[in-house]
Amino acid sequence: MKVFQSAGQIHAEINFLRSQGKKIGLVPTMGALHIGHIKLIERALMACDTVVCSIFVNPLQFNNPDDFNKYPSTIAKDTQMLEEIDCHLLFHPNYEQVYGHSEPKEYDLGHLNDMMEGLYRPGHFQGVANVVMRFFEIVQPDMAFFGLKDYQQYMVIKKVTAQHLPQIQIMGVETIRDEKGLALSSRNLRLSAEEYTSAVKVPALLRQVKEKLAELSVAEVKTWFEKKVNKIPHLKNEYIELADADTLELVTDVSNHSHIRVFTAFYAGEVRLIDNMSIA
Ligand code: PAF
Numbered sequence: 663m664k665v666f667q668s669a670g671q672i673h674a675e676i677n678f679l680r681s682q683g684k685k686i687g688l689v690p691t692m693g694a695l696h697i698g699h700i701k702l703i704e705r706a707l708m709a710c711d712t713v714v715c716s717i718f719v720n721p722l723q724f725n726n727p728d729d730f731n732k733y734p735s736t737i738a739k740d741t742q743m744l745e746e747i748d749c750h751l752l753f754h755p756n757y758e759q760v761y762g763h764s765e766p767k768e769y770d771l772g773h774l775n776d777m778m779e780g781l782y783r784p785g786h787f788q789g790v791a792n793v794v795m796r797f798f799e800i801v802q803p804d805m806a807f808f809g810l811k812d813y814q815q816y817m818v819i820k821k822v823t824a825q826h827l828p829q830i831q832i833m834g835v836e837t838i839r840d841e842k843g844l845a846l847s848s849r850n851l852r853l854s855a856e857e858y859t860s861a862v863k864v865p866a867l868l869r870q871v872k873e874k875l876a877e878l879s880v881a882e883v884k885t886w887f888e889k890k891v892n893k894i895p896h897l898k899n900e901y902i903e904l905a906d907a908d909t910l911e912l913v914t915d916v917s918n919h920s921h922i923r924v925f926t927a928f929y930a931g932e933v934r935l936i937d938n939m940s941i942a
Contacts, residue, residue: 663745665752669759669800672714672751676801684711688803690794693717694734694848695743698838702807703749705835714801715744716753722766723789729934734851753801760800766792769822774910778903778925779814779936790815791822798827806830811837811845813923813938817910837939839865845937857930860896864928865937867891871904871924872941880904880914891928900927900934907940916942 666672676686687710689702699715706713717740724730737754744752769791774780780787798806806823808816813834820832838846842862853861867890874883884902891899904913907921916922922942928935 663741663749663752665741665754667753667755667759669755672753673800673802675751676712676714679712680802685805686710686801686803687713688797688801688806689713689715690797690806690808691715691717692719692733692848693740694736694851695740696846696848696850698809698811698846700743700747701838702809702835703744703747705833706805706807707748709805709833710803712750714751714753714803715749716755716797716801718753718755718760718793718797720760720789720793721757722792723786725783725785732852734848753797760793760796767795769795770825771818771821774814774818774821777814777910777912778901778905779927782900782927787815787818791818794819795822795826798823798830803830805833807833807835809837810834811847811937813907813925814910837937845935847935849933849935852933853930857896857933860894861928861930861935863894864891864897864926864935865939868924868926868937868939875916875941880916887926891926896931898929900929902926904941 687706689706691699703713703715719733721730769788771787775787808819810816816834823830823832840846843865844862867887871883871887874886887902888899891897903925904922905925906913906919907923913919913922923938924941925938
């Protein structure tokens with residue numbers, strides 16, 4: 663695997679590969695790689711000739727400085743994992759290589775920025791849009807791969823890419839869960855044993871939402887879920903929402919939508935986790 667820190671050098675390498683007719687896939691990450699990332703890279707390896715994994719902890723997308731400072735960094739282990747699955751290129755730039763001296767741009771994110779993660783993490787999606795668009799400009803991939811654990815992020819990236827770089831195909835890859843059902847996240851590394859035991863109960867509650875909707879209204883189901891989560895030691899529910907899977911319009915009446923996902927954010931101790939799943 664070739665490792666690049668310079669934006670100019672990886673850009674030149676990709677231009678050379680493209681001139682040879684290679685199809686380029688990009689998997690953007692913030693490192694602390696886990697099986698969820700590896701599945702994304704495996705999908706990219708199946709669909710593309712050359713796969714680039716980027717590792718960059720993007721300060722622009724952290725609305726909480728503490729969260730940024732505590733973000734795990736495991737670059738030696740990450741590099742080894744990427745070598746083992748035969749990823750072709752690793753791009754591991756510093757801040758200057760990504761942003762230079764340019765000011766962040768303001769993207770039109772529409773209603774996607776006014777709800778759920780957009781509402782509770784002001785500035786987060788502008789930060790994500792900025793870094794992903796920068797990586798797209800540097801790497802110019804044919805396809806880019808994102809995990810559906812961050813479903814709202816996936817929708818934001820699809821929207822911004824369609825507006826600015828519509829030739830790039832955005833691929834969503836289903837969430838990978840551990841043996842207890844917890845969605846894999848680099849943040850799980852920060853959970854204590856007790857917090858982990860509590861957090862694994864949330865996916866089971868999300869799955870029950872579908873059954874509950876047979877007898878309760880959306881508003882009642884949300885109240886039921888919130889109470890259940892808040893009763894579990896160490897957990898604090900931040901939000902629970904149902905949204906249309908195609909538009910992310912919030913759902914108040916399930917009969918008006920054919921594809922629905924349920925979304926939650928909650929704290930386990932001080933660690934903020936998100937999850938979502940399809941229920942219709
Ligand atoms: O999902 C992530 O890890 C990040 O938000 C991303 C897409 C790599 C942008 O920094």
